Amino acid sequence: MSDKDLKKLTDLVKEELKTVPTKEQALQSFISAGIKNDKGEFTAPYAILTKLVKSA
Numbered sequence: 724m725s726d727k728d729l730k731k732l733t734d735l736v737k738e739e740l741k742t743v744p745t746k747e748q749a750l751q752s753f754i755s756a757g758i759k760n761d762k763g764e765f766t767a768p769y770a771i772l773t774k775l776v777k778s779a
Contacts, residue, residue, distance in 0.1 A: 753759040765772050
């Protein structure tokens with residue numbers, strides 16, 4: 724990978740990091756990762772997070 728390609732890739736990543744996802748996009752990301760189900764509830768391996776989110 725050339726320096727020019729690396730710079731282009733770095734710039735693209737920096738721009739993407741500036742993008743704030745919507746609530747729906749964030750939820751969809753958690754669903755895709757298996758952290759939440761379609762109802763928006765934490766899946767079994769992450770159930771302990773329910774207590775943390777409610778207390779925050």
